[in-house]
Amino acid sequence: MQAESIEKENWTTILKPKTGWFDINLNELWQYRDLIFLFVRRDFVSIYKQTILGPIWFIIQPLLTTIMFTVVFGKIANIPTDGLPPMLFYMAGTVAWTYFSESLNKTSNTFTANASIFGKVYFPRLAIPISIVISNLFTFIIQFVFFLCFMLFFYLKGAEFHPNKWVLLTPVLLLVMAMLGLGMGIIISSMTTKYRDLRFAVGFGVQLWMYGTPVVYPLSEVPEKWKFLFAINPMSSIIETFRYAFLGKGAVNIDYLAISGITTIILLVIGIVLFSKIEKNFMDTV
Amino acid sequence: MSEMVIKIENLYKQYRLGVLSHRTLYKDVQSWWAKARGKEDPNQTVDHVTLKKIEQTENGRFWALNDISLDVRQGEVLGIIGRNGAGKSTLLKILSRVTTPTKGQIKIKGRIASLLEVGTGFHPELTGRENVYLNGAIMGMTKSEISRKFDEIVDFSGISEFIGTPVKRYSSGMYVRLAFAVAAHLEPEILVVDEVLAVGDIDFQKKCLGKMKDVAEGGRTVLFVSHNMDAINKLCAKAILLSSGEIMERGNTNEVVKNYLKMEFKEDALYEQGEDKNKAINLRKITLLDSARKINAKLDYNKNFYVVIEYEVHQIVKGCYIWFTLKTLDDNIVFQTLDYDLNPSFIVERQCGYYNSEVEIPAKWLNAGQYKISFGITSYHIRYNYDRIDALSFKIIDNNDYLLAEAANRAGFLRPELLWRTKKL
Incomplete structure (x- = not known):
């Protein structure tokens, strides 16, 4: 009897039926940090190796988007840009938005895209979406440096814009975007295990979301009675702040930023809870 | 008597048959709408094969594992046999944490690694070296652990001259060798092996069997699932026989295998x-x-x-x-x-x-x-x-x-x- 009770204390793992909603093991995730790092490396190396132009793509993408926005929204639709050079205005929005939307898009099919690997070995499933968000960070940095080059170019041409102390907030903005992209992404990926067609709605939904966020227009152009919508949308204050920090036009609203941060944390927590719930028996429903 | 490393207590696993979700939100809404109006569900499947299966079970559910209890002690090499669908894979899946049990629990002491399929997570664009690290990490090794064993792994695989080549250029044999080499060097306290011996040439298979013996002699525990009775007989002293999700027999491998073959084959004209x-x-x-x-x-x-x-x-x-x-x-x-x-x-x-x-x-x-x-x-x-x-x-x-x-x-x-x-x- 005594021997048995001693043995019981030494069990390293106990596999049990899925329990409540808050059965989350973040400790374990930390133990697998090397794996997250290696996934990031894999993503980066494989993108780099598979294309001829390699990382050039990371620059072409925002450049073309910026040019397109400049022509369509700037020249044709004549949407004002707070007096900023249109190219810079759109690029600031695009670079920041792309980081968020790519993180969301890629994490949103975590379960379906990795079904074969999940069916064979166990590791904390969250390692995959987290690694995606981190590898996207590298893409962001490349695009961000490109944006800085653009700023320098416009500065030398004599354009008027004013980077300011809010620039220091950039890492925080990035963190919020990463958390929001991750949170939304894993919520969607958890739901796509049951409803596969949701996957198609994601690309479209993100597109719509972009138009609901001041990416191609400044917040100052939005009529007063609609402004509350932008307080709810966590992305809008982030994009506005980002643009204000680097270009000096727009608005920084601490209240909105705080709401955005809180919404993000709530979504992330919901995401992690849902994800942890789904990951345990996901293989049975594939 | 040596220490107990796996203790399975009244383990059950239930699967649902044929009544899974329709998988698209549109159809779910459609079915719900039809039901709400008291009409027949337009998405109901009248597939006779599944219907028949459902009839055989309670409410379209069946027990893949039905009250399994098992103790495995350290250093034991246990063979698991049984026909297809007897619950072997389900048991291994629960042990390797790919899925969870419905009832009951398994207590494990030490790290468990499964060779359900070697080469999981290999990326074709990465070199052999990069894949060794990635694969090792997926199986639960830390980077420093892999670095420590790296030379040994490459040596074992016997493809050291190609270690810097992307694995997409490997032959399937080379691929498997490298993958198995990583798995063989995991050094877990408990190793779960499922039919890996079906791969590679005979020389390599011998090497794998040898490695498994080493693992066992080194005091670690091995669970070995195979349809290859010869391999089971050679490697395992003890075996269990699974049938319809239950343990039919547990004992010396020779006898269990004999009984299994007898049970399996009754001539009947x-x-x-x-x-x-x-x-x-x-x-x-x-x-x-x-x-x-x-x-x-x-x-x-x-x-x-x-x-x-x-x-x-x-x-x-x-x-x-x-x-x-x-x-x-x-x-x-x-x-x-x-x-x-x-x-x-x-x-x-x-x-x-x-x-x-x-x-x-x-x-x-x-x-x-x-x-x-x-x-x-x-x-x-x-x-x-x-x-x-x-x-x-x-x-x-x-x-x-x-x-x-x-x-x-x-x-x-x-x-x-x-x-x-x-x-x-």
Whole structure:
């Protein structure tokens, strides 16, 4: 009897039926940090190796988007840009938005895209979406440096814009975007295990979301009675702040930023809870 | 007695059959809307195969594992055998944490690593070196651990000169070698192995078996699942036999394997069934007749034999055919044959009466070995499907004197005697 009770204390793992909603093991995730790092490396190396132009793509993408926005929204639709050079205005929005939307898009099919690997070995499933968000960070940095080059170019041409102390907030903005992209992404990926067609709605939904966020227009152009919508949308204050920090036009609203941060944390927590719930028996429903 | 490392307590795993979600939100809404109006669900599947399975179980659920309790002690090499669907894979999946049990629990001491499939997560664009790190990390090693064992892993794989090449340029053999090398160096306290020995050439297989022995002798625990009774016998001192999700037997491997094979194979040349007037068509009797037209389940390779199917048609049936499938003991299909192949009129309409179909299997055709036959009646007009899986089983015996042992035990389902026109030029 005594021997048995001693043995019981030494069990390293106990596999049990899925329990409540808050059965989350973040400790374990930390133990697998090397794996997250290696996934990031894999993503980066494989993108780099598979294309001829390699990382050039990371620059072409925002450049073309910026040019397109400049022509369509700037020249044709004549949407004002707070007096900023249109190219810079759109690029600031695009670079920041792309980081968020790519993180969301890629994490949103975590379960379906990795079904074969999940069916064979166990590791904390969250390692995959987290690694995606981190590898996207590298893409962001490349695009961000490109944006800085653009700023320098416009500065030398004599354009008027004013980077300011809010620039220091950039890492925080990035963190919020990463958390929001991750949170939304894993919520969607958890739901796509049951409803596969949701996957198609994601690309479209993100597109719509972009138009609901001041990416191609400044917040100052939005009529007063609609402004509350932008307080709810966590992305809008982030994009506005980002643009204000680097270009000096727009608005920084601490209240909105705080709401955005809180919404993000709530979504992330919901995401992690849902994800942890789904990951345990996901293989049975594939 | 050594320490207990795995303790399985009243483990159950339930799967649901046929009633899974429709998978698209649109259809779910459609079904819900139809139900709300009291109409029939437009997405209900009337698939007879699943329906039949559902009937056999309670509410369309079935227990893949049914009250399994098992203790495994440190250093034990335990073989797990059982036919397909007995619950072996489910047990391993729970052990390797791919899925969770429905009831009960497993307590584990130490790290558990599974070789359910080697090479998981290999990325074709990455080099061998990069893949070793990635694969190792997926299996739960830290980076420093992998670095420490890296040379050993590469050595074991025997492909050191290609370690800097992307694995997409590897041959499948090289790929498996590298993958197994990583897995073999995991050094977990408990190793779960499922049929990995089916890969690689014989030399490499020997190496793998050797490595598994080392693992076991090093005081670690191995759970080994295989259909290869020879390998089980060689590697494991003890074995358990799973059947329908339950442990049927536990003991010395020799005996468990013997009992398994006995349980698996009962020669049976006769299958009978009573008359059922409610059925439009009713299978009555199936027999195997040897060349002397005697019921016999031990058949001579040199002689032909007959499969005789008797059935009764109570109502005129249309679009109906009788079939049987001949399989090897391990469920490889040798052939399937339908009764309307040469009698196309049968498919149109079948009159009432008692029928007798005789199918001749030629001599010197099926290889020596053990076979099973499944029968069925299928009608797509009235959506009727009736089958008897593995109704008959028999043995083909070859008593010929061959000069070479290889000639007597040749591979393949068939052993046709073919004409070799050979001329000296």
